[in-house]
Amino acid sequence: xxxxxxxxxxxxxxxxxxxxxxxxxxxxxxxxxxxxxxxxxxxxxxxxxxxxxxxxxxxxxxxxxxxxxxxxxxxxxxxxxxxxxxxxxxxxxxxxxxxxxxxxxxxxxxxxxxxxxxxxxxxxxxxxxxxxxxxxxxxxxxxxxxxxxxxxxxxxxxxxxxxxxxxxxxxxxxxxxxxxxxxxxxxxxxxxxxxxxxxxxxxxxxxxxxxxxxxxxxxxxxxxxxxxxxxxxxxxxxxxxxxxxxxxx
Amino acid sequence: xxxxxxxxxxxxxxxxxxxxxxxxxxxxxxxxxxxxxxxxxxxxxxxxxxxxxxxxxxxxxxxxxxxxxxxxxxxxxxxxxxxxxxxxxxxxxxxxxxxxxxxxxxxxxxxxxxxxxxxxxxxxxxxxxxxxxxxxxxxxxxxxxxxx
Numbered sequence: 001x002x003x004x005x006x007x008x009x010x011x012x013x014x015x016x017x018x019x020x021x022x023x024x025x026x027x028x029x030x031x032x033x034x035x036x037x038x039x040x041x042x043x044x045x046x047x048x049x050x051x052x053x054x055x056x057x058x059x060x061x062x063x064x065x066x067x068x069x070x071x072x073x074x075x076x077x078x079x080x081x082x083x084x085x086x087x088x089x090x091x092x093x094x095x096x097x098x099x100x101x102x103x104x105x106x107x108x109x110x111x112x113x114x115x116x117x118x119x120x121x122x123x124x125x126x127x128x129x130x131x132x133x134x135x136x137x138x139x140x141x142x143x144x145x146x147x148x149x150x151x152x153x154x155x156x157x158x159x160x161x162x163x164x165x166x167x168x169x170x171x172x173x174x175x176x177x178x179x180x181x182x183x184x185x186x187x188x189x190x191x192x193x194x195x196x197x198x199x200x201x202x203x204x205x206x207x208x209x210x211x212x213x214x215x216x217x218x219x220x221x222x223x224x225x226x227x228x229x230x231x232x233x234x235x236x237x238x239x240x241x242x243x244x245x246x247x248x249x
Numbered sequence: 250x251x252x253x254x255x256x257x258x259x260x261x262x263x264x265x266x267x268x269x270x271x272x273x274x275x276x277x278x279x280x281x282x283x284x285x286x287x288x289x290x291x292x293x294x295x296x297x298x299x300x301x302x303x304x305x306x307x308x309x310x311x312x313x314x315x316x317x318x319x320x321x322x323x324x325x326x327x328x329x330x331x332x333x334x335x336x337x338x339x340x341x342x343x344x345x346x347x348x349x350x351x352x353x354x355x356x357x358x359x360x361x362x363x364x365x366x367x368x369x370x371x372x373x374x375x376x377x378x379x380x381x382x383x384x385x386x387x388x389x390x391x392x393x394x395x396x397x
């Protein structure tokens with residue numbers, strides 16, 4: 001059995017759940033395909049996928065054993081462009097965080113490129129696959145409308161205090177709380193271009209649920225130092241790396 | 250003496266307005282500085298219903314809000330005023346806040362100030378009210394107290 005993450009805490013268990021491709025993530029909300037396309041902002045809803053090369057079937061490719069072994073993903077078969085979606089996760093108990101996203105993306109999805117930074121995380125894939133993946137990311141536990149942001153640019157805000165209504169700071173104000181419905185609406189696409197109609201992302205999760213679902217160790221939640229098992233493994237890795245790198249001969 | 254009001258969440262325009270009106274209503278408050286992440290300038294192409302309100306009214310004076318309020322520095326002279334400020338904060342900041350005592354607004358001219366203003370005689374109250382890269386007029390609003 002694959003061992004994804006050490007630790008006995010709930011957070012460690014959540015991290016294992018995300019990283020395990022066999023684990024079915026809980027679906028928390030419904031977002032239409034059109035909504036996802038609008039949020040991404042790479043093409044207008046209903047528009048044809050632009051391509052960068054002819055479909056693979058029509059291309060005369062050289063004989064290669066790897067090409068026979070690896071089944072291309074749909075977007076690659078059709079010759080789609082490579083597009084992206086980027087997430088920002090608040091330090092205030094967001095369900096996911098960049099390192100975990102990368103780990104789990106690479107375990108769960110084929111044909112993707114994941115890029116990790118301290119406050120944001122980008123995933124690149126062929127356009128139609130990206131849309132499928134984005135829908136999954138937005139509808140499942142990966143995402144909370146208030147504590148996670150979909151931000152192609154101007155990502156600043158993950159380490160700031162939350163807004164007074166509990167939404168993460170965003171200088172472009174893409175995700176807004178609609179006070180009448182209590183739901184978060186995406187009024188701009190991920191790079192901040194205004195949408196004709198807001199895309200409803202659903203209600204934010206309450207604090208208690210977030211504390212249960214989060215994958216972030218915090219002193220005011222579950223502290224890392226209290227997860228003895230995880231700390232022990234970390235120490236072991238640290239010691240083996242130091243000694244291995246030291247090369248004492 | 251200065252105090253810092255540190256709300257546990259960053260404040261929107263409405264709460265900032267109410268809070269400032271409460272604080273500025275106190276007699277002992279001399280100077281107040283708002284600090285926080287800067288907001289982008291108003292975009293004429295943007296639908297105004299999505300933009301945060303830019304103008305707040307404090308003691309009858311219009312102030313353009315250029316930052317998202319993260320901290321508020323207040324200069325006072327009596328320690329007892331802190332309790333009054335705490336009362337105001339209790340009312341408008343239900344999510345919690347800290348009040349710290351210290352020196353938050355500088356009172357001496359710096360080298361940057363000398364380069365910027367030269368030998369011009371700057372009143373003491375204006376020193377430390379903005380950072381060296383901004384124009385004083387862009388950041389400062391003087392609210393006259395009702396002297397009745």
